[in-house]
Amino acid sequence: MENTRWLWPCLLTALVVTCLMSVSIGPLQISPSASFSAVINWATHFEIGSVAPHEQLVIDNVRLPRTLLALAVGAVLAQCGAVMQGLFRNPLADPGIIGVSSGAALGAAICIVLFPQGGEYAVAVSAFLAGLVTTLVVYRLASSPTGTSVVLLLLSGVAVAALAGAGIGLLTYMADDMALRDLTLWQLGSIAGAQWHYVVLTLIALALVSWQFNRSAKALNALLLGEAEARHLGLDVDKLKLKLIVLCAIGVGISVAATGIIGFIGLVVPHLVRMLVGPDHKQLLPLSAMLGAALLALADIGARAIVAPSELPVGLVTALLGAPFFIVLLLKQRSKLV
Amino acid sequence: MKQTSQSQSQSSVIEVNHLSVRIGHKPVLTDINLTIQAGEVTALLGPNGAGKSTLLKSLCQEVAAETGQVKVHGQELKKWDRSQLAKSLAVLPQHASLTFPFKVEQVVEMGLYPLTLSQRQGEQLIDLQLDRLDLTALKHRSYPTLSGGEKQRVQLARVLTQLAQSDKPAILFLDEPTSALDLAQQHRVLKLARSLAHENNYAVVVVLHDLNQASRYADRLIVLEQGKIVSDGAPAAALTPETIRQVWKYDPIVVMEPGKQTPLLF
Numbered sequence: 001m002e003n004t005r006w007l008w009p010c011l012l013t014a015l016v017v018t019c020l021m022s023v024s025i026g027p028l029q030i031s032p033s034a035s036f037s038a039v040i041n042w043a044t045h046f047e048i049g050s051v052a053p054h055e056q057l058v059i060d061n062v063r064l065p066r067t068l069l070a071l072a073v074g075a076v077l078a079q080c081g082a083v084m085q086g087l088f089r090n091p092l093a094d095p096g097i098i099g100v101s102s103g104a105a106l107g108a109a110i111c112i113v114l115f116p117q118g119g120e121y122a123v124a125v126s127a128f129l130a131g132l133v134t135t136l137v138v139y140r141l142a143s144s145p146t147g148t149s150v151v152l153l154l155l156s157g158v159a160v161a162a163l164a165g166a167g168i169g170l171l172t173y174m175a176d177d178m179a180l181r182d183l184t185l186w187q188l189g190s191i192a193g194a195q196w197h198y199v200v201l202t203l204i205a206l207a208l209v210s211w212q213f214n215r216s217a218k219a220l221n222a223l224l225l226g227e228a229e230a231r232h233l234g235l236d237v238d239k240l241k242l243k244l245i246v247l248c249a250i251g252v253g254i255s256v257a258a259t260g261i262i263g264f265i266g267l268v269v270p271h272l273v274r275m276l277v278g279p280d281h282k283q284l285l286p287l288s289a290m291l292g293a294a295l296l297a298l299a300d301i302g303a304r305a306i307v308a309p310s311e312l313p314v315g316l317v318t319a320l321l322g323a324p325f326f327i328v329l330l331l332k333q334r335s336k337l338v
Numbered sequence: 339m340k341q342t343s344q345s346q347s348q349s350s351v352i353e354v355n356h357l358s359v360r361i362g363h364k365p366v367l368t369d370i371n372l373t374i375q376a377g378e379v380t381a382l383l384g385p386n387g388a389g390k391s392t393l394l395k396s397l398c399q400e401v402a403a404e405t406g407q408v409k410v411h412g413q414e415l416k417k418w419d420r421s422q423l424a425k426s427l428a429v430l431p432q433h434a435s436l437t438f439p440f441k442v443e444q445v446v447e448m449g450l451y452p453l454t455l456s457q458r459q460g461e462q463l464i465d466l467q468l469d470r471l472d473l474t475a476l477k478h479r480s481y482p483t484l485s486g487g488e489k490q491r492v493q494l495a496r497v498l499t500q501l502a503q504s505d506k507p508a509i510l511f512l513d514e515p516t517s518a519l520d521l522a523q524q525h526r527v528l529k530l531a532r533s534l535a536h537e538n539n540y541a542v543v544v545v546l547h548d549l550n551q552a553s554r555y556a557d558r559l560i561v562l563e564q565g566k567i568v569s570d571g572a573p574a575a576a577l578t579p580e581t582i583r584q585v586w587k588y589d590p591i592v593v594m595e596p597g598k599q600t601p602l603l604f
Contacts, residue, residue, distance in 0.1 A: 089437070218451050225448065226435045228400050233500065234424030234452040279438035 004277040011290040015071075018297045022067040023059055025301050027309045030055050030063075039064065062194075069194040070300040070314070071293040072202040073259050074269075076251040078292020079213055081266025082273070082284050083244050086220040088150055091274065095266035099157045100249045102164035103134020104256040108186050113171040113179045123186065124198075124257035131256060134160055135249035139242070148241055150227070189260035189315025191300050198258040205254040209247050210289060216244065217281035224279065262315045264322025265292050271329065351376045351507050351541045352397060357406035359389075359396050359565075366392045367565045370406070376507030376541040379532050381556035383546060383577075385586050388562040390545045391432070394511050397543070398429050411506050424452035426504040428497040432513040434489055439480040442473060445492050449499025463502055467495040471530075486518035494527065501540070510534065512544040516551065524548075528555040549603050553577055561585055574599045 024035040037049025038059040051059075080095035088097065096102065107130025111123045118126075141156035142148050168183075175183060213220075219240050222230040227237050255262070269292040270284060277283045296314070299321065303314040352374035359367040367389045374380055374397075382390040395401040397408055399415055408415040410427060428449075436445065446467060450460045468474045471491045476484065481492060494515070501508040512531060516524040532555050534540040546552045552559055553573035561569040561576060563585045569576045574594075582590045582603065591604040 089435075091438070218448075221440075221444075222448055222451055224436055224438050224440070225445075226431065229429075229431055229434075231400070231420065232398060232424060232427070232429045233448065234421035236420060274438075278444070279440055280444055 004283070007276060007287060011287060011294065015290055015294045015297075018294045018301070019067055019071070022070065022297050022301050023063040026058075026063060026304055028055070028058055030059065035059065035063075065194040065196050065199045066191055066300065067297060068199045069202055069258060070191050070297040072199065072206045073191070073255045073262065074265055074292040074294070074296025075289040076202065076206050076209055076255050076292075077262065077266040077296070078269035078288040079209055079285055080248040080251050081292075082270035082281070082288045083213055083216075083220065083248060084266070085270055086223060086279075086281060087241060087244055088154060089224055089226075091271055092267070093154075094263075095248055095252045096161075096261075097154065097157050098245055098248060099134040099138040099160045099164070100131040100252045101256060101261055102161035104128065104131030104253060105187060105261060106130055106134070106164040106167045108260075109168045109171045109183055112182045112186065113175045116179055128253045128257040131253035132249050134164065135245060135253075139245055148238055185313060186260045187315075188313035189262035189318075190311075190313045191259050191296075191303075192311055192314075194258075202254055202258050205251050206289075209251040210285070212243070212247050213285050214282075216240065217285055220244075220281040221279075260313070260315060262296065262318055264318045264326065265296055268322050268326050268329075269295060271326075275329075349376050349507065350374065351411055351509055352543075353409040354397070355407045355409075357393075357396060357408060358404045359392055359401055360404045361392070361401070365565055367396065370565075370567060372560065372567065372570065374509075374541050374543060375558075376509075377535055377539045378557035379535045379542045379544060379555060380558045380560060381544050381546050381552040382560050382562065383549065383552055384562035387564075388585075389565040390562055391513055393562065394429075394513055394543060394545055398427060398511055400429075410509070421452050424500060426501065426506050427509040427511070428500045429511040430490075430494055430497050430513065430515055432517065434493050437482055439482055441477070442479050442481060442484070442492050443468065443477045445481050446473075446495045446499055449496040449502075452500060453503045455503065463499055464495075467499050467502075470498070471495045487520060487523050490515065490518050490527075491523075494530075498534075507539045507541055508534075509541045510543070512542065514545050514547065516546070516548070524551065531555065549577060549582070553600050553603075572599070574601055577601055577603070 020032055020035060023039060024030045024032050034049060034051050034055055038051045038056050040046065040048055041051060041056060042060050042064060077095055084095050084097055085091050085093045104127040108123050108127040111118055111126040115122060138153065138156045138160050139148065142152035172180065172183065219230070219235050222233045222235055223237070223240070230237050270288045273284055273287045273291055277287060296318070299317040300314045303312045303317045306312055350373040354370055354372045357367060357370040358365065370393065382393060384390050392401055396403055410418060410423065443464060446464050450463070455463065468477055471494060473491055473495055476488060481489065484492065497510065501510065515527050519527060528551060531542045531544060535542045535557070544556065556573065558571065559569070559573055559576040560567055561581060568585060569581045579590055579592050582588060593602045594600070595602050
């Protein structure tokens with residue numbers, strides 16, 4: 001892939017620029033140079049540049065965690081999307097396909113509506129656990145003594161998502177006005193009010209999935225040949241599938257618990273990278289991580305800037321931008337996909 | 339690749355003992371016993387539903403045996419470490435379902451995955467296989483845009499790459515390798531299969547429909563009918579008009595090819 005080397009420096013630059021924009025843009029405008037100094041000060045405890053104390057405070061406690069959370073969640077979702085599309089051999093699969101998002105949404109809804117005194121952490125924990133349990137149920141449904149069928153996995157994912165949707169509908173019906181508003185906002189996804197411990201948790205998840213996914217890059221390529229072919233190339237396909245699904249459930253589960261449901265990053269980003277560099281997972285995974293991180297951080301800037309000083313949920317922004325973009329992609333490739 | 343002459347290595351690489359396979363409740367193979375030799379092409383023949391493909395699949399663990407045992411290089415198939423087995427046993431799929439736009443060289447490169455070669459050695463091997471199958475000009479083409487025959491050749495190049503480091507006689511399974519090819523390509527692929535067996539001491543097992551191609555290129559024919567072996571041996575002995583009448587319910591005209599021991603069937 002000699003003609004795609006340019007993409008790495010391009011994406012890296014985009015990532016750095018997006019980060020700087022993300023820490024300077026907001027209700028309190030901080031100049032890019034002051035933002036840069038503030039980030040260095042935060043990271044090294046030096047005192048360089050002229051940063052007002054209140055600016056440093058805003059950057060340390062609001063903008064930096066928010067930016068890092070956006071980057072980490074974007075990178076996790078994009079990589080999980082790429083892996084699910086590879087596992088299902090379908091470029092239109094999405095990280096939520098194994099039921100983790102719908103399960104997490106149900107978990108969050110149960111907590112918000114039935115235990116409103118539980119608070120924010122209870123919502124996150126219950127979303128994560130419900131997402132993981134749902135994925136395992138979906139996986140169990142699709143497994144038989146002869147192996148795990150990808151078609152069954154897809155169908156059980158759809159069925160379990162429908163069930164979770166019905167559960168959320170029922171809870172919505174029971175909810176009071178306050179819970180209803182919380183529930184709706186949670187489902188739209190937001191990075192506002194990012195806490196440092198969520199940032200740390202998501203970064204750990206990012207490190208784990210990136211490490212393991214990249215180790216499986218060749219195996220994922222082989223899987224695209226077909227499951228039987230991958231077995232003949234010496235892979236333990238069922239073990240690989242279980243590993244990838246569990247990693248996706250952990251990655252997406254932690255992301256969803258930290259930010260709510262953010263759509264389209266996991267679907268659009270790998271698709272876009274594949275159009276640029278081809279389907280080789282050795283390149284697809286790291287580049288998807290970078291593009292996913294940059295796009296979600298950019299969408300988050302949009303979420304703050306479009307209706308400033310108020311904010312839009314970032315999930316709304318990714319859907320608003322991602323859906324039409326995806327439709328254009330589909331129209332362009334319609335002849336190929338049929 | 340090892341260059342071994344045919345005569346010095348008539349060794350059995352696969353042993354099948356009392357193999358029975360059921361799919362659902364239907365018995366597909368019943369009590370199959372056979373050994374496959376290195377250095378020759380073995381063709382599996384039979385009408386549709388006779389169990390040819392199932393036999394091939396049960397020899398590479400794609401289909402589970404109900405009873406009986408398959409040994410590869412002296413060790414039971416189930417006990418093989420998959421990544422080790424992949425170095426000496428490769429399967430050319432009948433239908434390649436790859437729809438992602440990999441380049442031709444990337445598909446062939448996947449044949450390197452079970453191997454332990456340096457990057458340079460790997461690249462050389464890929465170029466060698468591409469050249470051998472006349473694919474060098476297509477190296478950078480996107481796989482899904484190729485014709486059926488070209489795809490088949492790319493898959494064959496991948497599979498041959500996979501066997502390049504085998505320390506035992508390599509085993510190559512071809513499941514109806516000629517189905518997507520035109521006449522000239524069919525003969526080219528079968529000629530290659532024969533030269534791999536005779537010159538590189540491969541054990542080639544191939545499922546074929548065309549009886550004439552089978553008797554021309556295979557050293558040994560195994561005829562299956564309703565899950566049982568009804569005939570096994572050199573082409574002239576295994577494909578008698580009686581066998582064909584009994585198995586295919588077709589009355590053939592048999593002509594011996596002038597000056598050869600090969601029957602021609604019409």
